[in-house]
Structures are given as structure tokens and as C-alpha cells.
Amino acid sequence: MNTYLFDDRRIDWQTLEGFEHLRYFILNIDTDANIVDVLFKFAAGQQIVLHRHKAPNHIFVIQGEHRIYHADGTLKEIRPVGSYTVSPASEVPHREGGGDIDVILLFSIRSTGVLYDILDNDANVIGSLAMSDFVALHQAQSGQTG
Helix, strand or coil: CCCCCCCCCCCCCECCCCCCCEEEEEEEEECCCCEEEEEEEECECCECCCEEECCCEEEEEEECCEEEEECCCCEEEEECCCCEEEECCCCCCEEEEECCCCEEEEEEEECCCEEEEEECCCCCEEEEEEHHHHHHHHHHHCCCCC
């Protein structure tokens, strides 16, 4: 069986300070429809920060395996390349990561206000990412100012 990799060399991956094993590239923000389309890249064999989704996320796996972990770090689910999942907002915290290779995902996030709560290892909220944060990140990514 052949293994095919998504050629992401032309994507100007961005990083967020304090978010290890995660890169992103915002494709589009439709503020009228309250939709953020963003590519995420999670490192192979790693887990990103504990968080919970405060908004619906439509997720398509472009490359690799999308691994979902319980808050304690144990594996919950593996989503193979080509899978599409609609994940509703949930108060249940989790981690995500890549399998044997970096996973690349298309997230279509649909809501206003807070989109993600960022949690410490005891599941206490230590930050959040809101629609306004994604708008600012998108402007910075494209070299726009305020």
C-alpha cells in the first residue's frame, strides 16, 4: 500500500506562544456567517494542550491520523486520513495529536464568542481563544494591522 503525504511546503505555518506541538494557518474568516476555516498541524507522537471546544468543529483529516486523548492522556479515538467529523461544543476536556506522522487537519469552527477554553492539567481554565483572537491572528498572519 502506498503512503501519500499532503505537500504543505507552501503553507506559511504559524505558531502560538505556549502551544507546543501545534502549528496553524488560517484560510478564511467569515465574520458574517461566524465561520473560521483553519489548517492545524499536530506533531507526530505528541499531544497538544488540554482544551475543550466551546463551539461546533467540522474536521477533515488531510494527512496522518488524528488522535484524540482523554484529559489524563490515554487514547480515546483515532480518526484516519480522509475522515470527516462534526464535533459539537462540549464541556469534556481532551487533548489531540498526530500518529506516526504529523497530522494535518482542516477545522471549520462555527460560532461567535469563545471557541476554545485552554486548560491546565487539573482542567482549570487558564485562557481562551475567541473569534476575535482568530481575527487578530489572521490579520497578523497576512501582515494586516488592526
